[in-house]
Amino acid sequence: MLALIVDDDEIALAMLEHTLKRSGFEVITASNGREALETLRQHPVRLVISDWDMPGMTGLELCRAVRSGEFEQYIYFVLLTSHRRNDEIVQGLAAGADDFIVKPFHPPELILRVRAGERILGLETRDVTIFALARLAESRDTDTGEHLERVQKYCGCLARYLYQQGMFQVEIDREFIHLIQQTSPLHDIGKVGIPDAILLKPGRFTPEEFDVMKRHTKIGADTLQAALDKYPGAKFLRMARDIALTHHEKFDGTGYPQGLAGKDIPLCGRIVAVADVYDALTTKRVYKDAFPHEQAVQMIGEQAGRHFDPQIVDAFLVCSEAFREINLTQRPEAVLSTYETTHRAVMV
Known part of the structure; x- marks a missing residue:
């Protein structure tokens, strides 16, 4: 995340810059409010740490200028100040400050407060992006919403079980569980780039048509990568991109689009991959009936080490009754879902 530090004291400015850079922030500096305002107009800054007392334009005046409506994206504003009276704090909040750090600042406290601002900005970016992209997917397929909800719950169920069992400890923590539940609905976002003649075809694909359908993984990943380029610190975009690109890869290396293995x-x-295929197998469509839950579980179990990671399959088998419950309670009466076109040449 790009942070702007504003202070007319060169020593304080250098200390702030050093502290933030050590914690991985990209930093630009300004020595007064007017210079800072011009910098904000030229760079995609999301976080400002500004001294309150500066000649020309104070930090308070800079904060008011930031909140004036000129900037499209929200900028998290921290005032660095020796002002501690209640009326001064109220004055700062009224100007639009999000937080205060009292001089002389304590570096660990500074980083904790800045990280809190980063989380708030991340929530804003994440929620807006996921909502917009999920709605985009629904515009191509009116049944996609129910599919996305089920896959979201299946993924949460698997991730929680793996976490509770201490599996994949380097990768799975509570944040991972939260992120995969939030981002799994974007796995097929690339369908928006597939022609209707193929996406909505009510039968099996020809090899040529299936090659076109495969492109949805790359289209989705490229779309999310473009957003990630703009918000490189957004972990949810990174996970969403990885899911869009790789949810049709197979553990034995025979999947697409890259033929990744293991x-x-x-x-x-x-x-x-496991959540998506289970939902595919248990969904009715024009060219096949829905497989019973027990048969779907058996089919996924038989693909351990081939289509699926054996450890994920083991978790799925333990969680299969929870999957059955989700499948029963999250399924509308409608019988045809076009989302599953992506699986017609895979397992069914």
């Missing part, structure tokens, strides 16, 4: 496939992609 642990080269991101864990999030390996989890979504």
Whole structure:
């Protein structure tokens, strides 16, 4: 995340810059409010740490200028100040400050407060992006919403079980569980780039048509990568990109689009693969009936080490009754879902 530090004291400016850079932030500096305002107009800054007392334009005046409506994206604003009276704090909040750090600052406290601002900005970016992209997917397929909800719950169920069992400890923590539940609905976002004649075809694909359908993985990943380029610190975009690109890879290396195998496939992609195929097998469509839950479980079990990561399959088998419950309670009466066109030449 790009941070702007504003202070007319060169020593304080250098200390702030050093502290933030050590914690991985990209930093630009300004020595007064007017210079800072011009910098904000030229660079995609999301976080400002500004001294309150500066000649020309104070930090308070800079904060008011930032909140004036000129900037499209929200900028998290921290005032660095020796002002501690209640009326001064109220004055700062009224100007639009998000937080205060009292001089002389304590570096660990500074980083903790800045990280809190980073989380808030991340929530804003994440929620807006996921909502917009999920709605985009629904615009191509009116049944996609129910499919996305089920896959989201399946992924959460698997990730929680793996976490509770202490599996994939380097990768799975509570944040991973939260992120995979949030981002798994974007796995097929690339369908928006597939022609209707193929996406909505009510039968099996020809080899040529299936080659076109395969492109949805790359289209989705490229779309999310473009957003990630703009917000490189957004972990949810990174996971969403990995899921979109790799949820059709197979553990034995025979999947697409890259032919990745084993642990080269991101864990999030390996989890979504199981959830997505289970929902495919248990959904009715024009060219096949829905498989019973028991048969779907058996088919996925038989693909351990081939289509799926054996450890994920083991977790799925333990969680299969939870999958059955989700499948029963999250399924509308409608019988045809076009989302599954992506699986017609895979397992069914």
